[in-house]
Amino acid sequence: MATPTSAPQPPPPIDETPTWAALTAHRDGLAGTSLRHLFAADPDRAGSLTLEAAGLRVDLSKNWVTAETISLLSELARAAGLEERRDQMFAGTPVNESEGRAALHTALRLPAGERLEVDGADVGADVHIELSRMAAFADAVRSGRWTGATGEPIRAVVNIGIGGSDLGPAMAYHALRPWSDRRLTFRYVSNIDPSALHEALVDLDPETTLFIVVSKTFGTIETLTNAGSARRWLVDDLGEDAVPRHFVAVSTNADRVEAFGIDPTNMFGFWDWVGGRYSVGSAVGLSLMVAIGPDGFDEFLAGMREVDEHFRSAPLEANLPVLLGLLGIWYTNFLGAETVAVLPYADHLARFPAYLQQLDMESNGKGVDRWGRRVGYATGPIVWGEPGTNGQHAFYQLIHQGTRLIPCDMIGFAQATDPIGDHHDRLMANLLAQTEALAFGQDSDDPNRFFTGNRPTTTILAEQLDPATLGRLIALYEHKVFTMGTVWGINSFDQFGVELGKVLASAIEGELPTDTPLAHDASTNAAIAWYRAHRHPVS
Numbered sequence: 272m273a274t275p276t277s278a279p280q281p282p283p284p285i286d287e288t289p290t291w292a293a294l295t296a297h298r299d300g301l302a303g304t305s306l307r308h309l310f311a312a313d314p315d316r317a318g319s320l321t322l323e324a325a326g327l328r329v330d331l332s333k334n335w336v337t338a339e340t341i342s343l344l345s346e347l348a349r350a351a352g353l354e355e356r357r358d359q360m361f362a363g364t365p366v367n368e369s370e371g372r373a374a375l376h377t378a379l380r381l382p383a384g385e386r387l388e389v390d391g392a393d394v395g396a397d398v399h400i401e402l403s404r405m406a407a408f409a410d411a412v413r414s415g416r417w418t419g420a421t422g423e424p425i426r427a428v429v430n431i432g433i434g435g436s437d438l439g440p441a442m443a444y445h446a447l448r449p450w451s452d453r454r455l456t457f458r459y460v461s462n463i464d465p466s467a468l469h470e471a472l473v474d475l476d477p478e479t480t481l482f483i484v485v486s487k488t489f490g491t492i493e494t495l496t497n498a499g500s501a502r503r504w505l506v507d508d509l510g511e512d513a514v515p516r517h518f519v520a521v522s523t524n525a526d527r528v529e530a531f532g533i534d535p536t537n538m539f540g541f542w543d544w545v546g547g548r549y550s551v552g553s554a555v556g557l558s559l560m561v562a563i564g565p566d567g568f569d570e571f572l573a574g575m576r577e578v579d580e581h582f583r584s585a586p587l588e589a590n591l592p593v594l595l596g597l598l599g600i601w602y603t604n605f606l607g608a609e610t611v612a613v614l615p616y617a618d619h620l621a622r623f624p625a626y627l628q629q630l631d632m633e634s635n636g637k638g639v640d641r642w643g644r645r646v647g648y649a650t651g652p653i654v655w656g657e658p659g660t661n662g663q664h665a666f667y668q669l670i671h672q673g674t675r676l677i678p679c680d681m682i683g684f685a686q687a688t689d690p691i692g693d694h695h696d697r698l699m700a701n702l703l704a705q706t707e708a709l710a711f712g713q714d715s716d717d718p719n720r721f722f723t724g725n726r727p728t729t730t731i732l733a734e735q736l737d738p739a740t741l742g743r744l745i746a747l748y749e750h751k752v753f754t755m756g757t758v759w760g761i762n763s764f765d766q767f768g769v770e771l772g773k774v775l776a777s778a779i780e781g782e783l784p785t786d787t788p789l790a791h792d793a794s795t796n797a798a799i800a801w802y803r804a805h806r807h808p809v810s
């Protein structure tokens with residue numbers, strides 16, 4: 272059981288506080304009210320529930336809330352100690368209690384020269400030393416000064432990593448392709464399925480390919496297996512001596528990097544206080560920096576920093592990530608929502624829902640609180656989504672007319688990144704029309720054509736999907752997740768469920784190529800026997 276470090280006396284569970292009871296009564300009082308009623312009753316509603324900060328315009332008015340809801344939810348956040356825990360996180364206190372670590376991803380975006388002392392070390396200085404090394408490397412690759420072993424410039428960068436060492440850079444690269452150096456090709460390999468590596472390498476030339484192997488621990492089987500096979504692909508063509516010009520590593524474990532055969536001088540470091548799913552602003556984002564250049568990466572970090580500063584300083588009632596988190600609590604715990612859909616009206620954000628899925632579900636998919644007690648209320652929602660308008664032609668039917676409550680985050684931009692004719696106006700018209708139809712429905716005498724409306728959405732708008740805006744969106748959701756985890760009293764920074772997955776397969780893996788007796792359950796034994804009979808031996 273976790274030893275509490277931040278609060279010696281466990282507080283009462285949050286669902287036993289007077290504010291929770293007040294919110295339950297408030298919810299009951301709102302029963303029967305609809306978004307139509309709420310808008311009719313308050314002509315200022317749209318204005319008072321739309322906030323602009325840190326380059327983002329967030330319209331909360333199409334949610335099932337009143338000013339009183341916001342005030343009670345803010346009180347709940349205060350009762351849960353959100354402000355204190357937020358300040359502890361920014362200061363480097365080990366808020367990841369179960370692993371005895373700080374969660375200092377916000378330090379990754381400190382401005383140059385700003386000190387942050389943790390355990391006697393100036394982490395701000397450490398961060399900027401590493402950023403400078405990354406920038407020198409990224410510039411060398413982009414300019415062609417860093418060549419492959421035969422003197423050819425690099426033309427393809429292959430990032431090998433999984434989970435937090437893949438989703439962040441892969442999502443961000445796809446989001447920011449218009450800002451990338453189009454002479455370079457970027458590929459992201461995560462799955463141990465051989466098809467993933469095969470597809471990534473099938474049309475690449477070893478002479479012009481650079482691998483970035485990203486693993487915090489450098490012990491993750493998928494990454495090491497893919498990196499080992501990539502190394503063989505290279506060495507078969509160019510020989511052992513070529514490895515240092517074609518492999519760099521991003522890790523916290525220099526010994527394992529060296530043991531794998533990558534020169535530690537070609538390693539970019541980060542720290543144990545950077546969680547995998549919070550790491551895209553660290554050296555884990557090296558492929559992104561090569562793609563968009565050090566200046567673009569600076570803007571990306573600056574966007575995150577803007578939201579960090581807003582989160583640190585804005586009153587809870589006007590604090591964007593706090594309000595998004597509190598709305599999440601409202602829907603999850605008081606209105607029974609099990610899920611949240613993230614619907615970006617931007618094709619470049621196709622991987623953003625998958626990125627948020629990890630950020631949210633790995634952080635808040637916990638059933639035990641920070642004091643070791645099993646929680647008696649729902650925690651992390653199921654996060655999913657696809658870009659609009661594609662989703663409209665697929666699953667939106669269920670959101671409009673199904674039986675479930677699905678709060679949606681709609682994300683859109685004022686300007687296209689790749690303008691063609693009137694595409695962008697048409698795209699945005701769809702976003703706006705969807706939020707209107709979901710909120711206000713459509714009357715019809717035909718029950719099949721009747722839309723109840725009263726389906727909540729939050730609309731998040733920004734000028735353009737550029738590096739700074741992507742940074743802002745990431746930090747917005749990071750702090751939303753933190754807010755929710757704090758209200759639930761859980762540790763959003765460990766992931767023992769993921770770690771279990773890392774050991775489970777190893778026993779069965781050893782059994783597959785043998786005919787040793789099996790001692791699993793009957794179903795698993797039979798499946799292993801079938802696989803043994805049908806598998807192709809490893810060549």
Ligand code: G6Q
Nearest residue numbers: 434435436486487488491547548
């Ligand atoms: C992230 C998780 C997990 C992790 C991967 C890869 O928060 O801990 O997704 O990032 O399992 O781990 P390595 O970077 O150590 O290879």
